[in-house]
Amino acid sequence: MSRWQAANYRRDKTIKNHDVSVPGRKTVVLSVNQDAGIGPGRNKGAAVHLNAMRAAFSGLGADCRAMDEADDARLENSLRAALEEGPVDLIYERYALGKSTAARFAKQHSIPLVMEVNSPLADEQKRWRGGSNDDEDAHNDAVAMAEACEVIAVSSDVASYARLRGARPERVRVFPNGIDVDRFNPSLRNQSVRESIVPAGRFVIGFHGRERPWHGFDRLTEIVGQLLSRNLDVHLLVVGEGDFESLACVPEDRYTQIGWQAHEMMPRYVAAFDVLPLTYQADMPCYFSPLKLMEAMGCGVVPVVPDMGDLPDIVTHQVTGLVYKAGDSAQLLQQLESLILDKHLQDTLGQRAATEAARHSWTNIAEHVLETAACCHREISSGALQSAFSTLRSIHIDEQQVRRVAVEKQGAIHLEVRQAGRQRYFVYQAAELSELQAGSDSKIPFALRWRESNFAKNHAIISYRPGRRMVLGSEMEDQTHVIKAYRKRKTAQAAENYRRVLSACASGGFKIPRLLKVDKDNDYLLIEKLPGHEPVVATGAIDNWSAIGACLRQFQRSDTGDGLPEFSHTDELAVLDERARRFLLCKPSLPSRWLEGRQQLQEAAEKLPLAGLGLAHRDLHDRQFIVCGESIGLLDFDLICKADVALDAANLLAHINLRVLQACDKSEVSAIDACSQALLNGLGRQDEPGFVQRLLFFQASTYYRLALLYALRPRWAHLTDHLIDEGETCINAFNRTGADS
Numbered sequence: 174m175s176r177w178q179a180a181n182y183r184r185d186k187t188i189k190n191h192d193v194s195v196p197g198r199k200t201v202v203l204s205v206n207q208d209a210g211i212g213p214g215r216n217k218g219a220a221v222h223l224n225a226m227r228a229a230f231s232g233l234g235a236d237c238r239a240m241d242e243a244d245d246a247r248l249e250n251s252l253r254a255a256l257e258e259g260p261v262d263l264i265y266e267r268y269a270l271g272k273s274t275a276a277r278f279a280k281q282h283s284i285p286l287v288m289e290v291n292s293p294l295a296d297e298q299k300r301w302r303g304g305s306n307d308d309e310d311a312h313n314d315a316v317a318m319a320e321a322c323e324v325i326a327v328s329s330d331v332a333s334y335a336r337l338r339g340a341r342p343e344r345v346r347v348f349p350n351g352i353d354v355d356r357f358n359p360s361l362r363n364q365s366v367r368e369s370i371v372p373a374g375r376f377v378i379g380f381h382g383r384e385r386p387w388h389g390f391d392r393l394t395e396i397v398g399q400l401l402s403r404n405l406d407v408h409l410l411v412v413g414e415g416d417f418e419s420l421a422c423v424p425e426d427r428y429t430q431i432g433w434q435a436h437e438m439m440p441r442y443v444a445a446f447d448v449l450p451l452t453y454q455a456d457m458p459c460y461f462s463p464l465k466l467m468e469a470m471g472c473g474v475v476p477v478v479p480d481m482g483d484l485p486d487i488v489t490h491q492v493t494g495l496v497y498k499a500g501d502s503a504q505l506l507q508q509l510e511s512l513i514l515d516k517h518l519q520d521t522l523g524q525r526a527a528t529e530a531a532r533h534s535w536t537n538i539a540e541h542v543l544e545t546a547a548c549c550h551r552e553i554s555s556g557a558l559q560s561a562f563s564t565l566r567s568i569h570i571d572e573q574q575v576r577r578v579a580v581e582k583q584g585a586i587h588l589e590v591r592q593a594g595r596q597r598y599f600v601y602q603a604a605e606l607s608e609l610q611a612g613s614d615s616k617i618p619f620a621l622r623w624r625e626s627n628f629a630k631n632h633a634i635i636s637y638r639p640g641r642r643m644v645l646g647s648e649m650e651d652q653t654h655v656i657k658a659y660r661k662r663k664t665a666q667a668a669e670n671y672r673r674v675l676s677a678c679a680s681g682g683f684k685i686p687r688l689l690k691v692d693k694d695n696d697y698l699l700i701e702k703l704p705g706h707e708p709v710v711a712t713g714a715i716d717n718w719s720a721i722g723a724c725l726r727q728f729q730r731s732d733t734g735d736g737l738p739e740f741s742h743t744d745e746l747a748v749l750d751e752r753a754r755r756f757l758l759c760k761p762s763l764p765s766r767w768l769e770g771r772q773q774l775q776e777a778a779e780k781l782p783l784a785g786l787g788l789a790h791r792d793l794h795d796r797q798f799i800v801c802g803e804s805i806g807l808l809d810f811d812l813i814c815k816a817d818v819a820l821d822a823a824n825l826l827a828h829i830n831l832r833v834l835q836a837c838d839k840s841e842v843s844a845i846d847a848c849s850q851a852l853l854n855g856l857g858r859q860d861e862p863g864f865v866q867r868l869l870f871f872q873a874s875t876y877y878r879l880a881l882l883y884a885l886r887p888r889w890a891h892l893t894d895h896l897i898d899e900g901e902t903c904i905n906a907f908n909r910t911g912a913d914s
Contacts, residue, residue, distance in 0.1 A: 198750070199236040200262045200543060203255055207269040209243040218382070218464045219291065221436050222350060223267060226289070229539035230265070245274045252278045260582050260754065263287065263546040268317070268335075270294040271310030276317035280603055283557075283584040283758070285549035287542050288321040293334035293460060315339030322549035325542065328483045330460035349462040349487055351535040356440050357471035359527045367445035370429050375408040376513045379446030379474065381439065382465050384415025389452035391419040396450070396506055398422055405513050412442045444472040447519060448512055451478045455500030459484065470494070470530035473523040477508055493529045494522055551761065553584070558759040558885060561586050561601035568606075570597075578885040579638070580755040587639055598637060609639050616640040619658035619697040632656065642811075646702065653704075654689065658697040665693060670810040671700075677731035677788055682724040683807035684799075703808075705801040710832045712844050715851035720805050721798060721825070722855020728807075729787030729818045740791060740816040742778050742867075745874050749774070752881045764884050764893050766901070770877050773904045777870050780911055782863025789816035794828040819864055822856055823871030830899060831879060834892050869907040876900035 204227050211219035230237035238255060242248040252275065255261055261284050266275045268290040279286035295310065318324060318339035325348055326332035332345045371377055378397060384390050393409075400407045401424070409428040411417060420428055434442060443449075449469040453459060459482030466487065470476055478484040479499035488494035495512070497504040512519045562572040570590055577589035585602040587609075598609040611634055612624025620643060623632060632645040635655070642663075645656040659667055668691045678685050690699035708717045749771065753763060790797065791812040799806035826849050833841050858864045880896040883889040 198754075199234060201255075201260060202230045202235045202237045202263045202265055202543075203240055203252065203261055203275075204230070204237055205240045205242075205248070205252075205264060205266040205275045207243050207245075207248065207272045207274070208267065209241075211267075221464060222291065225351065225353060225535040226265070226539060228353075229535040230543070232536060233539055233543065235262075235543065243269075245272070248274050249278060256282060256583055262550065263543065265289065265542060266317075267291070268294065268314075270298060271307065271313045273313040273317040273320075276320040280320050283553050283603060285546040285553065286321045287546060288317060288324045288335075288340070290324055290326045290331050290335045290340075291462075292327075293331060295338070296334065311338070322552070323542075323545045325538070327462035328460050329486075330458065330482060331462075334460070346541075347483070348538050348541070349483065349533060350464050350467055351533045351538050352464075352467045352471045352530055354471060354531050354534045354536075356437075357443065357468045357530070359471075359473035359524070361440050361444035361472055365441050365444035370431070371408050371410060371445065375406050377408050377410050377445055377447045378509070379410050379412075379443065379449050379469070381412040381443060383413055384417055387454050387457040389454050390415070390417065392452040392502060393450060394419040394422050396452070396502060396509065397427070399506055400509060400513070401427060403510070405510065407513065410442070410445060412439070439468070440472065443469050443474065446472075446474045448475045448477060448509065450505065450509060451476070451484070452505070453479055453481060453499070455479065455481070458482075462487075467530050467533060470526040473527040475512060475519055475522045476526060477505065477512075479505075488526075489529075492522075493525045551757075556761070557584065557586060557601065560604065561588060561599075561606060561759075562887070564601065564606040565590070565599070572887040575887055580759050580885070582751075582755065584755075584758040586759055589637075596634060596637070598639060600639065611637045611639075611643055614639060614643070616660045617643055617658050617696070618661060619643070619656070619692075619695045622695055623658075653702040655686070655700045655702045656697050657700060658695075661696060664691065664696040664698065667698060667811060668693075670813050671698065673733045673737070673788075674807070674810045674813065677728055677733040678807070682727035684801055684804040685807060703799045703801050703806040705799040705806060707796055708798050708800050708805075710795070710829050710836075710841060710844050710848050712847045714844075715847050717800055717805070718829075718848045718851040719855040722822075722852040722857070724805050724807070724855075725793075725821060725825075726856050726858070729789070729821075731788045734786075734788035734813075734815045737788075737814050739786065740789065740814040740820070742781055742784070742817065742870065745820070745871065746774060746778060749874055749878055752878055756881045756885070759885070764880055764897060766897050767877060767880060770873070770897060770900050770904065773901075774870070774874060774877070777873070777904060777907050781870055782866055784817035784819075784867060785861065785864070786815050787818040789814050789818075790821050791816060793821040793824045795825065795832060817867055817871070818858060819867035820871050822852065822858075823868050824875050825852060826868075827872050827875035827879065827899070831892075831896070834895055835889065866907055866910050869903045869910065873900045873903035873907065876903065 206223055211217060211223060227237050227239055240248060240251050242251060264275050264279045264284055264286045266286065266288050268288055276286055315338060318335055319341065321340065321344060324335045324340040324345045326335050326345060327348065327350055329347055332347050335345055336342050367377065380390065380393060397407060397409045407427070409423055411420070411428060412431045412434060414433040417430065420430065431442065446469060449466065451463070451466065462483070466476055466478070470493070476488045476494035478488045478494065478496055480496050481499045485496050488496055490496040495508045497508055558578070565572060565588070570592060574590050574592050575588055576591050579587040581587065585600055588599045588601065590597045590599065598611065600607050600609055612620050614620040623645065632647045635644040635646050637643045641660055643658045645658070647654050647656060668688070671688050675685050675688065684703065686703050687701040688698060689701060708714060708721065753771070756763060790810070791814055792809065797808050799808065829848050830845050833845050853859055876896045876899045880893050880900065883896065884893040
């Protein structure tokens with residue numbers, strides 16, 4: 174096997190998502206090109222390569238987004254905009270001299286980067302353009318190459334160059350340029366332009382592309398003249414752009430010159446060749462991977478190449494073509510003559526050349542890149558959470574003090590720590606741990622006001638979600654209030670949701686804290702703080718749970734949900750899948766039996782009875798309630814929507830069970846059934862058609878979601894198996910209920 178030869182990759186067109194099989198979610202690839210000279214609309218080989226890889230990614234089912242931008246600042250804005258839309262799985266960058274913007278962005282956001290290197294640009298700059306190896310370019314190249322989880326080089330010499338520019342040796346792979354096997358294949362030999370432009374019976378010697386000094390075109394015309402002098406019936410077919418002055422040495426009736434053709438037209442011309450001889454100058458560096466070579470081989474054209482660079486590895490002498498000593502015109506002449514005189518040899522070598530070329534399709538290269546990115550993604554994420562905990566220990570914070578772990582969509586890990594009676598907030602990203610100060614959060618406008626005024630003296634943080642929201646408790650004029658601050662431009666929607674809930678409960682049901690102020694300039698709500706306590710899971714508290722159920726029924730029946738978005742069981746599964754995806758950004762694998770449960774949920778969803786819709790809280794758990802004497806207060810309305818009336822009840826039932834598991838008090842196990850039944854009795858929907866099955870479905874989904882959340886928290890990770898057990902129990906009950914109905 175040659176030194177660059179790749180394995181035979183799977184040819185199926187389906188790519189499994191590297192993190193979790195998420196229905197409907199495509200792998201997102203950002204294809205970055207900062208070389209303005211090879212934009213996708215240009216008529217040159219580099220543009221063909223660029224477009225071909227993008228088409229291959231898309232053909233494999235990926236969402237490939239082109240980013241052709243030479244300006245660093247504009248490119249970074251485009252990358253950031255793409256990330257804001259959703260997860261990015263891979264940045265695939267075509268190497269441009271001195272450009273490291275994409276690499277730095279990939280590192281900052283823990284995105285796998287694969288770098289494609291097609292030529293030694295620094296050397297070319299020095300040799301052909303009169304430039305030099307600028308120190309700044311060298312530094313930026315080193316940053317970009319070192320960050321890449323793999324560097325794809327088109328030849329061994331280019332691979333050596335990449336290592337010298339900073340690529341890690343073990344991460345450099347060589348893949349010669351590929352072909353589109355659907356367009357360049359032997360079947361085209363019967364559909365070529367040959368009959369219309371070449372006299373019948375002649376042996377066709379081909380050349381296509383732009384004429385360059387190193388192509389040695391004058392040597393090719395000289396060889397054609399010598400073959401004609403030996404009375405061999407040959408014809409030179411030239412397709413491309415250039416002066417081609419040496420054609421004057423060939424009789425006019427023995428050559429056909431066709432001008433530049435769009436790449437989509439080239440297969441019909443290339444398939445008209447019998448042989449493609451490469452006559453490169455022996456004293457020129459041969460670091461390139463000619464597109465024309467692989468495309469001709471794909472059409473069954475016999476390649477004849479000099480023993481330069483990787484060409485003898487691509488073409489095996491007397492197997493897939495012929496190889497001659499570079500600069501030896503006599504040997505080249507002899508080999509061409511042997512092909513002309515031996516039709517069987519020509520046919521055999523042509524067939525084998527086509528078979529070999531088909532192994533090097535753009536699709537195979539793209540599939541390898543996606544698999545590499547998936548491995549890199551797992552490598553990045555597998556130890557991220559443990560590394561975060563290890564870094565916390567280095568500053569004397571035990572992981573048992575971590576109260577909350579939240580993984581952002583691109584892998585940043587937020588950690589909330591309770592230490593010495595106070596809350597501390599950290600973010601772990603790109604292998605670095607940083608402590609966050611709530612008063613410095615620029616994404617929450619009120620945070621700066623809180624820090625820079627007397628508010629800080631009279632307000633304590635109740636909860637803080639970095640970059641999203643913060644809740645503060647304050648004492649003002651002998652009354653207790655709560656300030657809920659949001660990120661920019663989120664307050665208006667929050668206030669609208671609040672007013673809907675106030676309207677829904679105006680005639681009874683839940684007690685809703687008064688909305689005292691809406692400050693859209695500083696993005697916060699001032700809300701009354703209700704006196705009372707959270708409901709407890711105990712046999713002595715069943716009246717509270719019955720009241721919660723009755724209030725929830727009245728809440729669901731309100732017509733204020735009109736105009737709100739609907740949240741379906743499909744959306745519920747999508748939320749679950751997103752949790753799983755984020756879990757795998759910081760842990761090497763999902764909890765045992767989790768994927769099996771997810772599959773059972775998918776099967777259950779297909780049998781789910783028709784939903785009855787009502788106003789829904791969507792984040793309903795026991796800590797969203799306040800027992801205020803005879804009333805039940807309800808909090809937090811950011812996610813209200815219209816949804817199955819079983820959704821909120823299922824969330825509550827799962828959390829009732831969770832609280833007992835957290836308490837580790839076996840004497841309270843009986844309280845689960847008592848409080849759960851009281852809730853359902855108050856809700857009064859158990860006799861509605863299909864309600865019990867839908868309730869079990871959403872309970873199971875909640876348990877699987879909680880399993881992922883608590884598996885990340887060292888203090889509660891031991892509950893993961895219990896939560897999955899509960900999910901399985903609900904699914905089994907769902908199936909039994911369906912069989913009995």
